[in-house]
Amino acid sequence: MEVQTLKYPAVRNYVAGQSTPDPDPGTATLDVFSPLTGALISTVPLSSAAALDAAVQAAQAAFPEWAGTPIKERVQIFYRYKTLLERDLQALADLVREENGKTYDEARAEVEKAIELTEFACSLPQLIAGEVLEVSKGVEARAERKPLGVVASIAPFNFPNMVPHWTIPNALVLGNTMVLKPSEQVPLSAVKIAELLQEAGLPPGVLNIVNGGREVVEAICDHPGIQAVSFVGSTKIAKVVYVRATSNLKRCVALGGAKNHLLVLPDAHPDMTASNVAASMSGCAGQRCMAGSTMVGVGAVDHIVAKLVEEARKIVPGQNLGSVISREARERIEQHITEAEAAGAKILLDGRNAVVPGHEHGYYVGPTVIDHVRPDMRIAQEEVFGPVLAILRTNTLDEALALENASRYGNAAAVFTQSGSHARYVMDHASAGMIGVNIGVPVPREPFSFGGWNESKFGACDITGKSSIEFWTQLKKTTVKWNPESRVNWMS
Ligand code: NAD
Secondary structure, rough: OOOOOOOOOOOOOEEOEEEEOOOOOOOOEEEEEEEOOEEEEEEEOOOOOOHHHHHHHHHHHHHHHHHOOHHHHHHHHHHHHHHHHHHHHHHHHHHHHHHOOOOOOHHHHHHHHHHHHHHHHHHHHHHHHOOEEEEEEEEEEEEEEOOOOOOEEEOOOOOOOOOHHHHHHHHOOOEEEEEOOOOOOOHHHHOOOOOHHHOOOOOOOOEEEOOOHHHHHHHHOOOOOOEEEEEOOHHHHHHHHHHHHHOOOOOOEEOOOOOEEEEEOOOOOOOHHHHHHHHHHHHHHHHOOOOEEEEEEEEEOHHHHHHHHHHOOOEEEOOEEEOOOOOHHHHHHHHHHHHHHOOEEEEEOOOOOOOOOOOOOOOOOOOOEEEEEOOOOOHHHOOOOOOOEEEEEOOOOOHHHHHOOOOOOOOOOEOOOOOOHHHHHHHHHHOOEEEEEEEOOOOOOOOOOEEEEEEEEOOOOOHHHHHHHHHHHEEEEEHHHHHHHHOOOOOO
């Protein structure tokens, strides 16, 4: 039998500072394909609960020394790590592009965001200084933030480098040790992250990586040695993880899917709105939880829709539009378009059957704009996760807000208008955690935190920024009293 040489070595778990040996013969592996070309580039093990247990044990062994290291020392590793990310930015971006299918610019932007997240973690010593107060005569109360212990982070496919950075720097700087479970569809970036952290001086066992799918995730939710679980992925799995982890008495934040509404008013700036909406729906091939996948046109906005289609036409698969993640994803997205058409919506720009010359086996969908979508259609309700914009029409802003409010999701919403009072009204009444005014992808940059509402997030805290401090730490409150009479006169 011909042995195929893969572009990247078979992915291994990373435990106690080392790549683990070949998985046990019983461990299944999954092929990893580059969605740009459809080529097989690596394999990833579908690890067992036993492999997870080994990683948890390594993280438990590393915890006392790591938690006992002053935060001012822990953070030095992340200052060094940031410079290593900057040094290797292009190589890291190339890897993201290859395993995820992004354009060069999108892949670079993802790694730049990872650098910003690391930069924020470096500021944590300034942010978590404790509190102290004399609460009664001679009695002092103090509150300090302490790490939780071993924590876990479960990632999706759409940001192989950035999403692990939502959790790793903050959780680790705050004194926890971690098991990371990358998406089995994009396991390569995490290997590089571990290598660079090791180069920066992270002690063995502080970060461990266990690859796999459902079995490892369930084992994470059940493992008694794990104190907290963060999850990013679809709403369906976020619910399962949240219920299972919290029923095992762990804290959990589980970010889910999205259906972000962009409300376009007739007074919106036509050029700015058209280019923003087109970029929001098509960036990262629509595979962003912040993608504006639903536009609600209020009143007379035909002139903006026409410009939007013009803008979207300039987005070309294989040039300034990357691939979607898999053949199955492409089929699902095309099915959504076909169903909407059959249900009576009007396709203004059709991205089905896109072919990129030279990359005929890649998974591409062209930008797609569908007008006159009705709220009862599947495409108006479900997350499509492709470069597809569904346009709904209403006569009033209140009707548009009612559509936005009716969505089960609530990650982001945006309004395009030149009227301050209309913008304010949407800011107050949209049911979403992240709001944009004339911004199609309103990601709150550090130190603000990232997190949606409704079925886009389960759990009390956000996953990044200041809010994540609460998630990754617990407060220790100490009350201190010394007997003032017990002073000794050392001189007598
Ligand atoms: P997914 O839910 O399929 O997978 C996410 C993680 O869950 C992966 O690590 C996967 O291995 C694991 N998993 C998959 N099936 C499982 C099962 N049955 N039981 C236990 N674990 C399982 O999500 P995805 O397709 O990788 O990512 C895309 C989704 O993530 C989209 O819905 C997107 O909106 C969402 N997302 C949300 C945010 C956010 O901030 N809200 C950010 C990024 C992505």
